[in-house]
Structure formats: structure tokens, C-alpha cells
Amino acid sequence: MxxxxxxxxxxxxxxxxxxxxxxxxxxxxxxxxxxxxxxxxxxxxxxxxxxxxxxxxxxxxxxxxxxxxxxxxxxxxxxxxxxxxxxxxxxxxxxxxxxxxxxxxxxxxxxxxxxxxxTPPLLEFLSIEELIEQVVTPWDKRFEIDFYTDVRFDATLTAEFKIQLLRVVQELVTNIVKHAQATNIKVHLRHTPKKLILQVVDNGKGFDASQQKKGLGMQSLELRMQYFNAAYRIKPGAKGTAALFIIPA
The missing domain is CATH 3.90.20 (Hemagglutinin Ectodomain; Chain B)
Structure with a gap:
């Protein structure tokens, strides 16, 4: 075997x-x-x-x-x-x-x-252009206001979206009025099929970006940008501050 x-x-x-x-x-x-x-x-x-x-x-x-x-x-x-x-x-x-x-x-x-x-009246029935205009025009006696919009798809914006975007504009304009010592405020809004672009610019004295990030205003903006899942940039300078927001829509 x-x-x-x-x-x-x-x-x-x-x-x-x-x-x-x-x-x-x-x-x-x-x-x-x-x-x-x-x-x-x-x-x-x-x-x-x-x-x-x-x-x-x-x-x-x-x-x-x-x-x-x-x-x-x-x-x-x-x-x-x-x-x-x-x-x-x-x-x-x-x-x-x-x-x-x-x-x-x-x-x-x-x-x-x-x-x-x-709370803006008739929020659901007013366009985002009309809502932002209500924020910026009351200051036209103190500042030179440059307000421009190109919004062709406003019907797709929900009431919550509009109020959050309006709060962003209010925060920026309030900061300019109180701190920037500016004479000109530029607010441009453009809505494409895929994104909404907001630009707010002033000709004031700018600010210390490192200190501004610690403030509640910037924290509030960051919170809203997270809500929008948006990208943004705030660039201070000697001739003013430019804020740019790109929001998916």
C-alpha cells in the first residue's frame, strides 16, 4: 500500500x-x-x-x-x-x-x-428683488446706492430661501451703515438656472478680517451659508469691503 x-x-x-x-x-x-x-x-x-x-x-x-x-x-x-x-x-x-x-x-x-x-410683509408674494430693495432703499438719503438685479427664475425660490438671503443682505448692509464709514453701497444679485450670485460692496475703511471672524455677525453669515450649502468670500481692503456669495439654486 x-x-x-x-x-x-x-x-x-x-x-x-x-x-x-x-x-x-x-x-x-x-x-x-x-x-x-x-x-x-x-x-x-x-x-x-x-x-x-x-x-x-x-x-x-x-x-x-x-x-x-x-x-x-x-x-x-x-x-x-x-x-x-x-x-x-x-x-x-x-x-x-x-x-x-x-x-x-x-x-x-x-x-x-x-x-x-x-418679517417682511407678503413674503411669499414679493420677489427677492422687491424684498432686497426694501432693505437698501431706506438708506438712499445717506448713501449712494447701486442696486442691480438680474433674477429670471424667482418663482423657484421658496419663502424660507428668500428670508434667509434677505437676512444676509440685512447683516451686510447693517455692518456697512454702522462700521464702514462708507458713502457708496453696491448690491448686485444675479440668478442663473444653477446658482444665485450675490455681491455686496462698499467704499468704506474695511475691517480686520481676523477679528471680524470672531464676531456674531460673521458666525450668523456662516450659519446661513451652511443652510444654503454655499461658497462665499469677504475681502476687506483699504478702499472698502467686497462680499461675494455663490448659492446653489
Whole structure:
């Protein structure tokens, strides 16, 4: 009988084969376990990152809300209430009716602007051009306003999209009015089939970009850009600041 036909030899080879298969299985299981462990750790890390990101967005959103309340309170105190107090004083000292009428007209304009800032009326029925125009035109007595739009697909913009974009313009214009010491504000809006391009430029003194990034205004803009999944660039300079936003539409 040949050796390979020897039952003991056959049993030995079977044992070796079983051991080899078992070893291979252990090796495969170990590799799969290591891969599963890495995948689990990666998923856990991703979940933790997303949780931290959501927490940061929530905190930014809450700060932005508080900041907006503070801005409205300041607008009421410094603008509308200040004008009404002045009207009362002027009336007490016998100011002429034309002067009082002019102050009342300015007060009405302030009240209307604050009301529009809170929630623009007929939001769903007004075009984005009309909404932005309501933001920039009240300042045409103090600034040279260059407002241009090329929007041919406004029907595709949702009310939420329009209000978020409007808040971006409000934030930029408010910063220019309060801090830029500018004389000219340029707001250009163009809507193509695939994207919406917003450009806001002033001729003011610019700002420190490293410090501006820490402010709630920039955090609010970043939050809205994440909502839009948009790209943006804000470039300060000695002759003013240029802000460019490219938003998928």
C-alpha cells in the first residue's frame, strides 16, 4: 500500500488541512474584527463631530437671535424713540409744523424699516428683488446706492430661501451703515438656472478680517451659508469691503 493510502497519513493530512483552514478562519475573523472596530470607531468619531457641530450651530443660532433682539432694541431706542423724544421737545418749545412733520415722516420710515426687518410683509408674494430693495432703499438719503438685479427664475425660490438671503443682505448692509464709514453701497444679485450670485460692496475703511471672524455677525453669515450649502468670500481692503456669495439654486 502506498504511503498516501495509509490511513494514518490521510488522517494526518486531514488534521493539517483542518488546522490550516481553522488558522485561516481565525486570521480572517481577526481582520474582520479589526476592520469592524476601525469602522465603529470612525462612525463614533463622526457622530461625535456631528454632535459637536450641531451644538456649535445651536449656540451660534441662539447667540444670533439674542444679537438680533439687541439690534432691534437699539434701533428702537436710538432711532424711533430718539426721534419721538425730539418731536416732543420740539413741540414743547413751539417748533414749526413743517419741521415736526419732517421728523414724524422720518419716524414712520424708521418704524416701517424695523417692521420689515422683523418679517417682511407678503413674503411669499414679493420677489427677492422687491424684498432686497426694501432693505437698501431706506438708506438712499445717506448713501449712494447701486442696486442691480438680474433674477429670471424667482418663482423657484421658496419663502424660507428668500428670508434667509434677505437676512444676509440685512447683516451686510447693517455692518456697512454702522462700521464702514462708507458713502457708496453696491448690491448686485444675479440668478442663473444653477446658482444665485450675490455681491455686496462698499467704499468704506474695511475691517480686520481676523477679528471680524470672531464676531456674531460673521458666525450668523456662516450659519446661513451652511443652510444654503454655499461658497462665499469677504475681502476687506483699504478702499472698502467686497462680499461675494455663490448659492446653489
Amino acid at each position: 502506498e504511503k498516501w493510502q495509509d490511513p494514518e497519513i490521510i488522517a494526518l493530512w486531514i488534521a493539517i488541512a483542518i488546522a490550516l483552514v481553522f488558522t485561516i478562519l481565525l486570521f480572517v475573523i481577526k481582520i474582520m474584527h479589526a476592520g469592524y472596530k476601525r469602522m465603529t470607531e470612525a462612525n463614533l468619531k463622526k457622530a461625535q463631530t456631528q454632535l459637536e457641530h450641531q451644538k456649535m450651530l445651536l449656540e451660534t443660532s441662539l447667540h444670533a437671535q439674542e444679537r438680533e433682539r439687541g439690534r432691534i432694541a437699539a434701533d428702537l431706542h436710538d432711532g424711533l424713540i430718539g426721534r419721538l423724544t425730539l418731536i416732543r421737545m420740539k413741540n414743547q418749545i413751539g417748533a414749526g409744523q413743517p419741521e415736526l412733520d419732517a421728523l414724524l415722516a422720518d419716524s414712520i420710515t424708521d418704524a416701517r424699516r424695523i417692521s420689515h426687518d422683523l
